[in-house]
Amino acid sequence: xxxxxxxxxPYLLTTLAQTRPEVAARWAHTLAEDHxxxxxxxxxxxxxxxxxxxxxxxxxxxxxxxxxxxxxxxxLPGDVVRSAGDPETGDLAVDEAxxxxxxxxxxxxxxxxRRSYDDxxxxxxxxxxxxxxxxxxxxxxxxxVFGDGDGEVFDRFTKPVDVLAHELTHAxxxxxxxxxxxxxxxxxxxxxxDVFAACLKQRLLGQSPAEADWLVGAGLFLPGVDAxxxxxxxxxxxxxDDPALGRDPQPAHLRDYVETTxxxxxxxxxxxxxxxxxxxxxxxxGGSSWERAGRVWYTALTGGDLGPRVDFAGFAAATVAAAxxxxxxxxxxxxQAWAEVGVxxxxxxxxxxxxxxxx
Ligand SMILES: [Zn+2]
Numbered sequence: 001x002x003x004x005x006x007x008x009x010p011y012l013l014t015t016l017a018q019t020r021p022e023v024a025a026r027w028a029h030t031l032a033e034d035h036x037x038x039x040x041x042x043x044x045x046x047x048x049x050x051x052x053x054x055x056x057x058x059x060x061x062x063x064x065x066x067x068x069x070x071x072x073x074x075x076l077p078g079d080v081v082r083s084a085g086d087p088e089t090g091d092l093a094v095d096e097a098x099x100x101x102x103x104x105x106x107x108x109x110x111x112x113x114r115r116s117y118d119d120x121x122x123x124x125x126x127x128x129x130x131x132x133x134x135x136x137x138x139x140x141x142x143x144x145v146f147g148d149g150d151g152e153v154f155d156r157f158t159k160p161v162d163v164l165a166h167e168l169t170h171a172x173x174x175x176x177x178x179x180x181x182x183x184x185x186x187x188x189x190x191x192x193x194d195v196f197a198a199c200l201k202q203r204l205l206g207q208s209p210a211e212a213d214w215l216v217g218a219g220l221f222l223p224g225v226d227a228x229x230x231x232x233x234x235x236x237x238x239x240x241d242d243p244a245l246g247r248d249p250q251p252a253h254l255r256d257y258v259e260t261t262x263x264x265x266x267x268x269x270x271x272x273x274x275x276x277x278x279x280x281x282x283x284x285x286g287g288s289s290w291e292r293a294g295r296v297w298y299t300a301l302t303g304g305d306l307g308p309r310v311d312f313a314g315f316a317a318a319t320v321a322a323a324x325x326x327x328x329x330x331x332x333x334x335x336q337a338w339a340e341v342g343v344x345x346x347x348x349x350x351x352x353x354x355x356x357x358x359x
Contacts, residue, residue, distance in 0.1 A: 236272025254342030
């Protein structure tokens with residue numbers, strides 16, 4: 001299976017290609033490239049020059065992160081333009097990526113004691129200015145990659161710092177629970193990336209769970225698009241309602257779980273359900289999301305008790321068990337948060353069959 005994890009779900013680009021064909025014509029590059037990446041990475045057929053720093057083996061003595069520019073091409077990683085410790089370059093995308101990767105690494109290290117995504121201090125390799133009018137960001141199994149947007153619908157993908165944290169968290173998940181990117185475990189994989197993206201954003205802004213906007217990708221859409229962001233963790237299904245984008249299709253409760261073969265079984269759709277559970281738990285536990293609910297979710301993700309195909313109920317059970325073990329948090333509000341989205345924690349383990357669609 002491909003290891004590439006794109007930020008934008010395929011259905012969003014498909015909808016836009018129908019409603020804004022004049023804009024979408026410029027994304028031919030994005031669509032073709034996404035398809036090529038999805039198809040090729042899993043077989044190892046795509047190869048190219050790689051910074052040694054991008055691999056775990058060479059990482060322990062390398063810088064914490066390196067930002068490259070692909071210079072509008074699609075050869076990765078491109079040329080090194082800034083590394084940890086270097087001053088700002090004046091290139092907005094480079095400096096936004098640098099700020100985002102440094103802050104994301106600091107969240108994992110300072111709060112959870114994790115040294116980079118592999119916990120062995122791997123250098124994080126980032127490439128910006130990828131392709132032309134490229135409207136996505138992705139983790140390809142070895143590095144983070146960001147497009148500049150199309151100047152019509154999408155701004156730079158480095159602009160919302162939570163996009164970077166979302167993609168880096170895919171690397172953490174790949175190196176810990178290894179949640180299979182399909183169905184409920186895939187939706188959990190997506191959700192966990194949103195969870196730590198929210199923790200990062202709230203930590204940078206110094207916000208409590210009650211103050212935070214809980215939006216993922218706020219600032220990504222350019223003015224003229226009726227969207228607050230790409231997803232709303234507090235109210236899944238309400239992030240956008242726009243003639244070109246359509247309406248945010250995320251469910252907020254298990255009874256509305258979407259059964260589909262698209263998008264790896266709706267991984268970007270059904271993530272709304274565990275996303276809302278995290279939001280509810282964070283508000284109920286109080287303090288800061290990264291110290292309390294975030295610590296519970298991190299412990300569940302990295303504790304070694306999850307099977308790679310764990311379902312919502314199994315993951316919920318792992319969070320409740322983590323809350324029972326951790327100081328300063330209570331399991332009751334965590335269990336209640338899951339109950340409010342229709343998930344009853346059961347024994348952590350392999351997935352049980354997905355629930356039947358209610359209608
Ligand atoms: Zn993702």
